Amino acid sequence: MDVKTRKITGQVIFVLLALYLDGLMKWAFLNNMNTGEVMLIPQLMLMVLVMLSMRISDRRQLITYGIVFGLIYDSYYFGMIGLYTVLLPLAMVGVDHYKFLFVKANMGYEISIYFLALTFMQSGIYILERLLQQTKVDTMDFITFTLGPTLLWNMIVFFILYIPLANLSDWLVKYRRDK
């Protein structure tokens, strides 16, 4: 197995791990099931994918990642296909398109890009689910009880996990083209 295949396998395992951790985090300690309207949604997979798309320059690879992991996420967690499958590649292409604006990736830039991507994903999902009558929550309630807490929680997680995740994704993407 050459270095590139090994690195790609590593990236896929990295993203899959984050995918499972999303569900487990929600199940293990964010499942306010009985009372309270506040919804915290862990979005580790998006975090990992944003970090990877800041570093990977091949756009075709990014779109493939977005569609494949979006499909798995939709089918396994939502039971309906078309939310993450479409929005995830869009968000990743968006990050890829505007990342030339940042000379050097640092924490401040990455946290603001993740913030924008998260807002885009959550609002997109809300709009699509509202259109298809999967939810009746009105916009103000969505912003107050879902979007706000979700952004806050994920920003804190990003802040804590930034250094290990950034180093890991640096290592997973960069390799020297020598035989």
Next chain:
Amino acid sequence: MQKFFSNKKLIILMLIIIVTFGLLAVSVNIKDKKSTPPVIQQVGNDTVSIVGGIFAYPTNAVKNASSEFSDLYNTYTENRRLKSKIGELAQNQAKLKVVQEENKKLKDELKLNATLTDYTFVNASVLSRSPSSWQSYLTINRGQTSGLKKNMPVMSGKGLIGRIIEVNKISSKVELISTDNELNDKFASEIQSDNKNVTGIVSKYDSDSGDLVMENVTSTKDVKKGQKVITSGLGGLTPRGLYIGKVSAIKKDNYGMTNSVYITPAAELRNFTVVTVIKSSVSGEE
């Protein structure tokens, strides 16, 4: 027209919109109407759930350990309360056994094979919960091969927690009763009052108080706070006698027309790692 087709970005945007709504409409329709998702999706979900089991096992172990730890705090008071109930329980068990035997004999004489109260059950462990605000789904590790079907009720240790919404070969999704959803999630139920049982439909969830709301109640005259609510077994795959919770309040609706009964659910919906899927022996319409 020539100019329109030369605009690549516009065409891509149009395609994205068509694909999004096409995919969503088809998959939502399949979810609502078909009893199982397409085979490819089933295989995909099963594969993901098998790997997910590896991660879920340690998580559930930690979850169990932490809930045992919190149990330890109130052991003393709980023990005192339980001691007083034990005597009563033994008496009730003996009585129940006699009554069950008598019931069986009478059923044999009447040549009744199965009634609404008969059911078998399958235990399953929880793999994960959907990281989503409006789809409160749990993924469990049993599916068609264990005889599960769509719409079967699911209990945790103490009471009803929801209903199966999607079955794959070896995994399925459970929709919790706390989902605020108009279409699904209705349980025909009855309140065990002194004279006559009052029937109704548990159809809503009040997220402020965490109570279930029972509507279409026949009459609230005999209903009192603290009475027990069970499933009535009318319609569908739910057997009779599954415990839902206790009556906590009776309120008029906004127009003062009908009464709604608020129920505190018995299941805690939080501290469990194993669920029980109930298979009714009398099969309703598919």
